[in-house]
Amino acid sequence: MKKILYLILLPVSLLAQPVERLVKVVVAPDHTNWTYKTGEPVRFTISVLKHGNPVSGASVTYKIGPEMMPATKTETVSIANGMLTVAGGTMNVPGFLRCIATVQLDGKEYRGLGTAGFSPTDIKPTVTTPADFMSFWDGAKADLAKVPVDSRLTLLPERCTDKVNVYHVNLQTWGPANWPNTPARLYGILCVPKGEGKFPALLQVPGAGVRPYGGDIGNAEKGVVTFQIGIHGIPVNMDPSVYTSLATGAFQNYQLINLDDRDRYYYKRVYLGCIRAVDFLASLPQVNADRMAVTGGSQGGALSIVTAALDSRIKWLGAFYPALSDVTGYLNGRAGGWPHMFTGSSAEWTNKPDKIKTAAYYDVVNFAKLLKAPGRYSWGFNDETCPPTSTFSAYNVISAPKSLELFEDTGHWTYPEQNEHMNNWLLEQLMK
Structure with missing residues (x-):
């Protein structure tokens, strides 16, 4: 019998987990x-550790400045x-000040960073x-509503459990009339x-990239229909x-x-x-259409906010670090959201009135x-x-009931506890 290897997929927010390194900065x-x-001063402590112990005599280069912007202070020192504790200065407007430290040991470079938030709940968007x-x-x-759903479900017996049926789903959706083979199709895994x-029901929207999906069987076994989609x-x-x-x-760029x-x-x-x-x-006979939520991280965090904003059938949302938020920040001298379209190598092409205008119709803010x-x-x-400047720009304009759980030292990744808290909250809402 032919053996088939199936990919076990982690939640999108876990895919960029930091790799453990011998030396930690x-x-x-x-x-x-x-x-x-x-206006309040900040001091940054920089520690260089190997096997949990301080590394003596290391030479550290640190840079301090507003996040994602050129450094305003750079120094190389031996510790x-x-x-080492260094004076970081302050910010006189709401935002984030970042200290990035690097050290060279045994021919390898190690890097760490810490970011101070200055009145972050007062950050206002630029878009x-x-x-x-x-x-x-x-x-x-209205144009979407004219397109029949035309759902096609294929049972995946090899993924089913004694508690859950798993399907590969193929739906019809809107596509620009001048694109080939329109209307377009949407695919996902239904549990x-x-x-x-x-x-x-819980709709799970994806982070950026191109990948296969395995479906969320775990939450389905707890009594929730889950639908994990690609875009x-x-x-x-x-x-x-x-x-x-x-x-x-x-699909590059x-x-x-x-x-x-x-x-x-x-x-x-x-x-x-x-x-x-x-x-x-909402059309499925197994779904209570009055109890639906959406969740995702990064691009998926953006899509969670967008979906809940455009569709009142979504009653709750859970979002990790939403992308596509206040993307015009870079045009105003501060950090902007992913995909950083108005800075770096693409800026010469993107910093044009027509593109800036289009971006506003899609900005999560x-x-x-x-x-x-x-x-x-x-x-x-x-x-x-x-960057948190961009995510706070979106969060601060929300008037709906909201809560923010910060894990200050995380980058573009989540702790297991962070995922658990979010999932538990969503299940609590859905299962009331």
């Missing part, structure tokens, strides 16, 4: 919560006992809301508890090598495709695809303003992919 502000009032923002999206949703009655209009159960090829080929045209920008199909996923869940559903949010101050 630990940088921490002197307030235990890493938070300061504007006698493995620890503006287009006057026709709602009419644009109302029109887009349905076995048994009678209706169950709450690229391709099946999500192919050989992993297919996605590797696509990531460096057709997909976040910039058609940025000069709000009607054809890549994320229009993605955002509407998330609503189509809600359409599908403008969706966060619309939220009515209660939400739980979580991130850290050391995130260099979705």
Whole structure:
């Protein structure tokens, strides 16, 4: 009999977990919560540890400046006992000040960072809301509603358990009329508890990239229908090598495709695809359509906010470090959100009026303003992919019930406890 190897998928937020290294460079502000009032001074402690013990005589280079911006202070010093405390200065406007320290030992470079937040709940976004923002999206949703769902489910017996049926799902969704083979398709993995009655549902939206998905059987075994989707209009159960090829080929830099045209920008199909996923869940006889939630991290955090903002059938959302938030920050002298489209090597092409205008229709800040559903949010101050200046820009404009759990020392990754807290909160809401 032919043996088939199936990929076991971790939650998206776990894929970028930091790798343990022999030498650790630990940088921490002197307030235990890493938070300061504007104008208040911060001091950073830099520790170099090997096997948990201080490394004596190491030469450390540290740079201090606003996150993601050029350093305003740089110095190289030798530390006698493995620890050094430096004056970091302050910030007179709400934001984040970061200290990055590097050390060379035995021919290898080790790096650590610590980030102080200055009145972060007072950060205001730089992006503006287009006057026709709602009419644009109302029109887009109306166009989506004209496209039949045309759902096609394929049972995956090898993934089913004694408590859960698992399906590969293929849905029809909106696609720009001048793209080939439209309408487009949306694919995902559906996990349905076995048994009678209706169950709450959890839509799981993906982080950035191109990959297969395995479905969330664990939560389904707890009595929740789960639907884990991809965004690229391709099946999500192919050989992993297919996605590797696509990531460096057709889908490379997909976040910039058609940025000069709000009607054809890549994320229009993605955002509407998330609503189509809600359409599908609400249509299932096994789903209680009054108890649906959405969750994800990074790009998935952005899609969670967007989906809940555009679709009132979503009653709760859980978002880790939402991407696509206040992307115009870089045009205003501060950090902007992933995909950092207005800085670095792409800036010469993107910093144009038509692209800046299009970005506003897709910026998470403008969706966060619309939220009515209660939400739980979580991130850290050391995130260099979705900088906290950008995520606070979105969080601070939310008027719906909200809570933020900070794990200050995390970057673009989560602790197991952080994931557990979020999942437990979502289950608590759904199972009430």
